[in-house]
Amino acid sequence: MFNKQRLMVVGVTAFLITALGACSGGGDGGTDSTGSATATGQGSEDTTQQAPPQADTxxxxxxxxxxxxRQTVKATRPHMVRRCTSATRRVRHSASTGTGTKRKTRTWYTTERYQDCEKVRSGTETYRRVVRPxxxxxxxxxxxxxxxxxxxxxxxxxxxxxxxxxxxxxxxxxxxxxxxxx
Known part of the structure; x- marks a missing residue:
């Protein structure tokens, strides 16, 4: 399957390169003031290509x-609430004094209080879901x-x-x- 897709991409790429090469026309064509390609070939038919109109208008x-x-329907989803618990952690502190061989480091610990919060499910809630804007x-x-x-x-x-x-x-x-x- 993958080889078929790769072969298809190679074929489309080769076609585009050929088509773009043919459109450039080498030395027998150019562009006019609007940026449209013009041809100076022989023949009675008009071979001037017009720029495509603005595609988005x-x-x-x-x-x-x-x-x-707008069309909505009633739907339910999990109701999430924030639950926090008090917790503590041990924090290490250190301070240094002196330089070189006379350098001393003092270390001490403190207890820090903090809130450990997480969202947990607490039942369900109803809301209006948009089916069609x-x-x-x-x-x-x-x-x-x-x-x-x-x-x-x-x-x-x-x-x-x-x-x-x-x-x-x-x-x-x-x-x-x-x-x-x-």
């Missing part, structure tokens, strides 16, 4: 808006100018949702979605 005609409220969605028609792409749902921020509510149907909208589907 979508545009289309407003179709429908939808608000999905709150979402605001907008459906677009003619996404990216493609009339075949209708009823595509995008998750958006509340501000974009509010803006979509204030517009009429089939009004052109452009926004940055937070997710896809609804």
């Amino acid at each position: 979508v545009s289309g005609l407003r179709d429908t808006v939808r608000h999905l409220s 709150e979402r605001w969605c907008v459906s677009l028609d003619d996404v990216g100018g493609d009339t075949a792409r209708d009823d595509v749902w995008y998750q958006v921020t509340y501000a974009t949702y509010d803006e979509a509510l204030g517009t009429h149907e089939h009004t052109r909208m452009r926004f940055t979605p937070t997710g896809t589907g609804c």
Whole structure:
């Protein structure tokens, strides 16, 4: 199994290297002012590659808006409490006086009190677990100018949702979605 995955990775890497080498075009192409690759080859078809549109921004005609409220369920979890006990430990102290051969070290011990704390389980507690977070969605028609792409749902921020509510149907909208589907 592992060898098949490795072989697949090698094949994809080789394909990408070949494709990128072909796209660079050597000496018969370059880039224009927008950074798009241009070709000076022969032929009647347009071989100019356009830079892809901003991938995170979508545009289309407003179709429908939808608000999905947050959905929670009652759940239980262990209730943890902090339990502390008093404890003592013996601490060693030392002090040195003098230098060289006349150096003397005095050692003494004291008892230090401290709290030894730990979290322990003490029953259970109930809480509200979020099953579905709150979402605001907008459906677009003619996404990216493609009339075949209708009823595509995008998750958006509340501000974009509010803006979509204030517009009429089939009004052109452009926004940055937070997710896809609804």
